Amino acid sequence: MGAYHHGERIAQERAGLLDNADFSSAAIGAAIPGIAREFLAEQPVIVIGGTDANGDVWASQLTGEPGFISAGGPTSLDIAAMPAPGDPLHEALSHPTHLGMLAMEPTTRRRMRMNGTAQPTAGGLHITLDQVYANCPKYIQKREPTKRPAMPAAPRHSRELSTEQTTFLTGADTFFIATTDQDGNADASHRGGNPGFLQPLSPTRLRWPDYVGNAMFNTLGNIQVNPHAGLLVPDWATGTLLQLTGTATVDWDPHHAEAIPGAQRIVEFTIHHIVQTDHASPLTWSTPQYSRFNPPPPRPIEGATA
Template identity: 65%
Template sequence: MSPYHRGELAAQERAGVLDEAARVSVLIGAELPRVARAFLAEQPMLVIGATDGAGDVWATMLTGEPGFITATGPSTVEIAAAPAAGDPLRPILSGPARVGMIVIEPGTRRRVRLNGTARPTADGLRIDLTQAYANCPKYIQKRSPRRVATTPGEPRVGPELSAEEVGFASVADTFFVATADLDGNADASHRGGNPGFLRALSPTRLRWPDYDGNSMFNTFGNLEVNPRAGLLLPDWTTGTLLHVTGTAVVDWDPRHAATVPGAQRLVDFTVTRVVRTTGATPLHWSTPELSRFNPPVPAAPGAALS
């Protein structure tokens, strides 16, 4: 039985990669290999996405000392952390929720995707996995973390990006995107490129190129059946987290993609709500070593978030 739902299969067919997607589907399983369990135990962060009661999709980052992510069984993960007050995922994860997660180690460019159902525990969350698989290391910028004592600020909530946030998004080299199918099964994915690969066209419009990937089309497959999506833009230098929710549309026209170096498709995102929390995470990261796979992009002005 294929691990892909009808939206993923439709996206794979549109991209002409059905055979390749079928070949790599053997990587998807419900149990964590031994090497993946060891990898999780070493990590200080993960990104998690889910859908709220209104159907909006959000993504956030959870952090802790290495060991805060523990594989307690072949298909069970416990996380000794939960979203802080003001985080858009806090009310969602206070009860059972279908979640998508991605755990990245920027220093080695390794990553693991995890999908399943989360339930709150006394220490954080327990996730019963339905899918677990590794991803390719392309487009991950190499960084090293350091921990800085911090107190989260009061979240700024609004219907669109501020001028400062537009400038920040315009020079981002990394963001995360969460999507979900019609049944609420969520997925969280990484997007990376040279600074400026994400374009802020206005306070309510973002666009990014889709580069060559693993042929699974998990994100695009969800968007085939459900256009709602959530973005997480971390400020690696300050620990500020910028959460954005809205809708995404994939532009499959190759003529449009041809105008952007390295792009195979373009994605247009409409912002409907923004939450920004300063000092949301104590992890601050070093200046990045950009991936050699990143296609070139024109230089653009911008700034870090306070």
């Protein structure tokens, strides 16, 4: 299978980018480069993705003082933090499980993806890595962080988006998506665009365009073999986190994609469960400088309801 699993190869072939994917595969390794260790040590937040006991996939984040993420060796990582009680991944990470991770620095638009098996420790997590690679800075909005004391509210659960949540998602410029392959190997990735690129279609359905990327198709390849996915949408101004789990499908019809600026494909997401935690993060972020790579957002959908 090489660097890619069956679902990724299907997605690469459907997109007509097998040769591009083979070229990109050279970037995938199992060891953390020295310069990347320094990068990780500077980060105050890391996005994670995994599966709960019910088989639902969730994306979440861990925060700490710079240095809370450290490379214990070339193929291992230590994170001095755990998801808080009430987080959908709190229980899952109390025992060994496969974890997808994304360290992203909005200030410099740098990001790094890592996947591996996480073991709980007294101080957090120890991860034995099986995949490490950098991603390009496309579609990352530049922001500066500020830390302030946070008093997280109790998580609020629902099955449908409220009017307030729908409005929030319509204005989002960034979200993170967690997926897994057929064997449960998790991945966490980033999606960005101008406000409006993430479109609520109804209280239980979302849609977004899939823009030009690195041709690896890790996320869409996972969806090919396992439709379960989780989204994390941060409120950068308040530290509130909106977590959604559900199922995703990819619309490969080029005629449908033509209607959305910059879209190569369209992804639709059906919501099964929502968790909102107000003021969950101690980090707030400045007003964004939007990426110059962001295509114009799609036109609002007539008839879409909250």
